[in-house]
Every structure is written in structure tokens, then in C-alpha cells.
Amino acid sequence: MASKPASRRPSERRPSGIGGSLPSSRRASIDPSRLVRMDRVAHVGGSDDFNVVFIGAGNIMFGSDEGPWNHSFRFEHKLGPRLKVVALIDPAIERAQAVLQKKCDSFVVSAYQNTRIYKSLDDYAAAVANSNERPHAIAIGSPPMFRGSTKVGRDVELQILKHFPGVPLFIEKPVATGTEEEIQDAYTVAKAIKESNAICSVGYMLRYLKAVQMMKQIIEENNLRVMSTVARYACAYEAIAKPDWWDKSKSCGPIVEQGTHFCDLSRYFGGEVDISSVTAHSLEWDEEAGHLSKIPIDESKIAPENRIPRVTAATWKYESGAVGSLTHVAALQGTNYSCELEVFADGYSLKLVNPYVQPILYVRRPGDDYEETHRFPDDDPFFSEVSNWIDVIEDIEEDPEAAKILSNFDDAVKTYEFTWAIRRASEKSIKKKE
Structure with a gap:
């Protein structure tokens, strides 16, 4: 038994x-x-x-x-x-x-x-x-x-x-x-x-990265109001060999399936998004600048209307009045991605670089034109998210420093809705062009 x-x-x-x-x-x-x-x-x-x-x-x-x-x-x-x-x-x-x-x-x-x-x-x-x-x-x-x-x-x-x-x-x-x-x-x-x-x-x-939590700590300790978030996500498309990823009818496209992490981090710092304010444009597969030379799957097997955009660039307003932006690019070859998220507040710039591999955080503070550099070798957010979840299951305390879950289902649905808003806005821009 x-x-x-x-x-x-x-x-x-x-x-x-x-x-x-x-x-x-x-x-x-x-x-x-x-x-x-x-x-x-x-x-x-x-x-x-x-x-x-x-x-x-x-x-x-x-x-x-x-x-x-x-x-x-x-x-x-x-x-x-x-x-x-x-x-x-x-x-x-x-x-x-x-x-x-x-x-x-x-x-x-x-x-x-x-x-x-x-x-x-x-x-x-x-x-x-x-x-x-x-x-x-x-x-x-x-x-x-x-x-x-x-x-x-x-x-x-x-x-x-x-x-x-x-x-x-x-x-x-x-x-x-x-x-x-x-x-x-x-x-x-x-x-x-x-x-x-x-x-x-x-x-x-990515919410569980030490660098991300250090950014949160700086914002909270200095009582800052975020003014802007700027995200850039460039993936190494040559290493993405799953046919479904290249088919919007199956994966919902690179913003919903992949860029979701940076949409979520943007919300984590900027707060709730005014969905009605989302605007976006895309570079499509059949445009002159959209040709890719090393796609690892046979894209001809995917219906033209379901092929993914090569670039999506979006901007929006947060409910606080702050402004956000995201550019997702399928352009790099090899295996390493190039990703950055920068958060601006009065007197501060917090720039997260390379969060998936060896995160680096650059911090510029009031009164100093130079950036501090913080490196986080061997950080493992996959372990931290599982560890905190299990600790909450095992030992819930009313201690502000107790283990905590940083993304519940309701919050994750808001990110999902946000990614769909970006995709919808980018597709509307195509129709206007036509």
C-alpha cells in the first residue's frame, strides 16, 4: 500500500x-x-x-x-x-x-x-x-x-x-x-x-533568477516607480528543430510560445498592462528582409498563413502610466540566444543580460554615470522555482521571508492574454499594409 x-x-x-x-x-x-x-x-x-x-x-x-x-x-x-x-x-x-x-x-x-x-x-x-x-x-x-x-x-x-x-x-x-x-x-x-x-x-x-530578485530588491528598498521596461529577445533559430514551433496553428507563434518569458518579466516589473494600448508590427516570412538561410525544418510543409514572423516589435502602456516595449527576433544561428531586459526608474537603470545562461546585471544609480556589474554564475532558476514550490507545500509560515511562489495560475493567464494581444496587434498591422 x-x-x-x-x-x-x-x-x-x-x-x-x-x-x-x-x-x-x-x-x-x-x-x-x-x-x-x-x-x-x-x-x-x-x-x-x-x-x-x-x-x-x-x-x-x-x-x-x-x-x-x-x-x-x-x-x-x-x-x-x-x-x-x-x-x-x-x-x-x-x-x-x-x-x-x-x-x-x-x-x-x-x-x-x-x-x-x-x-x-x-x-x-x-x-x-x-x-x-x-x-x-x-x-x-x-x-x-x-x-x-x-x-x-x-x-x-x-x-x-x-x-x-x-x-x-x-x-x-x-x-x-x-x-x-x-x-x-x-x-x-x-x-x-x-x-x-x-x-x-x-x-x-526567470522570476526566480537571483539577478531578477536583486532588481526587485533595489526597486523595493528605494521605493521606486518603474517608468519603462525595454525587452529584446533574439533566438538562435537554427537550433530550433521542432516543426510545431514554426507553425502558428500549433505553437501560437514565437511571442505566445517563447517570448512569453520576457512578456512575463515585463509585467513582473511594470505591473498590469493596458491591453487596449498594445501596438505591434512584424516582419513576415514572405517579405524581402524575412528570408532565413538555415531553417532546420522544411517550412514548405507549413501552410503559408501559419508560418511564423521573423520579427515582432511591440509597445504598450502599463496601467501605472509607464511604457513598455519588446522586440522578438528569429535571426541568430548557432545555439546561443541574445536576450536583455532593461528597467528604468527615476535615477536608475537596471539591465539584465543573458538570463538563460550566465546572467549579468548592470546597475546605474543616482549620482553615478558608471554601471555596477553583478554576475551570477551557476544560478539555477529551474531549481529555485521547484524548491520554493515544494517548501510552500511542506512548510507554510506567516514569515515575510518564507518560501514563496512568484507566479500562480491567474497571474500566468494575464501573461498569456498579453502575448496574444501582441500577436493580434502585429497581425492587424499586416492587414493594414495589404
Whole structure:
């Protein structure tokens, strides 16, 4: 028989409503000194098993050569021998078997030796319906087209709430990649999660960068009002070999699927966006300047109307009156991206460079024309987001410095709506041109 969830101390009982927002007594940021590398963190204490369900057996959950993502690796380091992956859910059974066998052949075998594979959440729920098994947490790394919706087959969050009410959720970003008309469905899912009081975190990992939290710290300590955010995201398109990424009908385009991280960071610093103010222009695949010489897939197999833009440039107003901008470019070859986010306030410039690999923060302060340089080698926001989520599950305190979740589902839907607004504005500009 599977072990029951570990008992929780009185201080760990979840306050009402925390599924959607943090209590006002707690800071909305993290002291950057508390974000430490996973090789310097002790495993979560205790002897009880921590039962986890993984939904998705792909790159996000188990890693690949294309990027640093690998949630299972972070779970293993955070929970140590307590980790027990009780189920791996993926319709691609052979892929699930392959990644599971690789784990069982390694030193983390104790976490996976009793893992069962299921084709669907319904199959798993039916298998445990008459048992005492209830997972401590569920991590969702399936493609975004299968989540964030109220439509049957794409409503994994609602199905989890039905079968396992209150179980904590970790959900990858973007929360969905449905049509623009389905954005309200995502808000419906957000409302259901909030009302369930389930502890939910969405994988906007750049919020957990030490550099980002240092920027937040400077803004908070100096009582600054952000005046402008300027974001630039240039991807190495030659290394993007997933055909779906190049097809707007499947991935929703590079702003919704990829630029979402910088749209989210822009909101994190600038506040809520006045959606009606969003304007954008794009460089399309069939324009003279839009030719790319090293596309790794056969773009001719994608309908012309579904081919992605090469450049999208957007501007908007925040509700505070501040101004934001984003330029997303599919132009670089090789493997390294070039990304920057600059935040301006009275007397201050905070510039984040290269956040995905070796983040650098340049700070200019009042009274000084020169920039301070802060480097953050070996920072791992993927670990920090998982670590904070698990700490909130295990130990909720009314301490302003306690572990915290920086992106819940409702907040992530706002970023999703924002990215769609940019895509819509850029496509309207094409029609005007014609």
C-alpha cells in the first residue's frame, strides 16, 4: 500500500485563499541571498515518502540537448530519497518506458523503481480510485495545447481538481496555446484552481533568477516607480528543430510560445498592462528582409498563413502610466540566444543580460554615470522555482521571508492574454499594409 501524505504541523495549514494569491503580510519577492544552487541545498528533511505524479515524459520533464530544462533532475536534488514518482502519464508509452528505464539504471533508482506508466490521467485515477494513494503533488509538463482549457481533452487541470482536489500543482508555461477566443477559458481554470485552495506554481522560472530578485530588491528598498521596461529577445533559430514551433496553428507563434518569458518579466516589473494600448508590427516570412538561410525544418510543409514572423516589435502602456516595449527576433544561428531586459526608474537603470545562461546585471544609480556589474554564475532558476514550490507545500509560515511562489495560475493567464494581444496587434498591422 502506498504511504499516506506526510502530516503537517499546525503552522503548515494552508490559509484560506492562498491558492490564488499570497497573504498581504508576505513579500511578493525573494531575498536573492536565499536563492542558492541545488548542490548547496540539503534535501528536504523527513522520512516520509513524497509521492509525485509526472504528466509528460518529454524534454521539459526529463531533459534534452536543446536546453537546461529537466524538472525530474531538480525534484531528485530537492527531495533526495524521499522522492517517489508514483506515476508517469504520457500517451507515448514507449517514450515513457525509455526515460523510466534510464532513471532505473541510475543512482536515483529508488525514486522510480515502482513508477507506473499510464496513457492518461483518467487511467491513473481509475487505477487508484479504491486505494489510499493520493499524490503529494502533480507536475504538468505536457504540451501547452493539452492544458489551460475547459475543452475536453485539453482540460488536465480541471480533471486533476476533480480526481484529486486540493493536490498541489506545478504547471509549465505558457498555460495554454489555444485560440485567442479561448483566453476566457484559461481564466475559468484559474478561478477553479484558486477556489480549490490548491497550491499552484507556473514555470516562469526567470522570476526566480537571483539577478531578477536583486532588481526587485533595489526597486523595493528605494521605493521606486518603474517608468519603462525595454525587452529584446533574439533566438538562435537554427537550433530550433521542432516543426510545431514554426507553425502558428500549433505553437501560437514565437511571442505566445517563447517570448512569453520576457512578456512575463515585463509585467513582473511594470505591473498590469493596458491591453487596449498594445501596438505591434512584424516582419513576415514572405517579405524581402524575412528570408532565413538555415531553417532546420522544411517550412514548405507549413501552410503559408501559419508560418511564423521573423520579427515582432511591440509597445504598450502599463496601467501605472509607464511604457513598455519588446522586440522578438528569429535571426541568430548557432545555439546561443541574445536576450536583455532593461528597467528604468527615476535615477536608475537596471539591465539584465543573458538570463538563460550566465546572467549579468548592470546597475546605474543616482549620482553615478558608471554601471555596477553583478554576475551570477551557476544560478539555477529551474531549481529555485521547484524548491520554493515544494517548501510552500511542506512548510507554510506567516514569515515575510518564507518560501514563496512568484507566479500562480491567474497571474500566468494575464501573461498569456498579453502575448496574444501582441500577436493580434502585429497581425492587424499586416492587414493594414495589404
